[in-house]
Amino acid sequence: MANTTKDAAGRLVLDGWVQELAPGEVFVFGSNGAGFHGGGAARIAFDRFGAVWGQGHGLQGRSYAIDTMTDAATMARDIAGLLAFAREHSELTFLVIELGCGIGPYQPADVAPHFADAGANVALPPSFAELLG
Known part of the structure; x- marks a missing residue:
């Protein structure tokens, strides 16, 4: 997990901008x-990471799309879907950037706040981790 560190609360946090992915990492x-x-x-x-043109939601190659442009409800639904998917795929680490x-x-x-219940395999940007405490 070359792209992450742990904060004082033990939360997985991104360490800089994602330039490449280690095995098992997914760019969100x-x-x-x-x-x-x-x-x-x-x-x-x-x-770089296999996103598919014309697919605005979900897993694509080594990336995962969250629709942040339609409206807040759609974004919330996509984030909930990501968190459920991450719970089912503990073998993967999801690198979340400052979405939207x-x-x-x-x-x-x-x-x-949509990431308050993120699991141990979801790395958040420092700004999100700080806001969540």
Whole structure:
């Protein structure tokens, strides 16, 4: 798990920007519902980690798309789906970036609470981990 550290609370936290993935790591990125991965982290997921053009939700190669552009309810549903998927796949580590906070319309304080029940195999960006305490 080259991309993570643990914080004082024992939570898995991203250590810098994700440039590459170690075996068993999955890049979790913000997408639009149509899966047009033209910019930001979505483009990185498409170029480097197997995101599929036209697929705006779920596992794709070594990446996992969360629709952050349709509306907050869709984003919340996708995050809940990710957390359920992560619970079923403890052999994987999910590297969550600041979803929806770059090109998307949200701030970390809007998104972090959705990850309050994230399991031990979900690494959060430092801003989310700090907000969750």
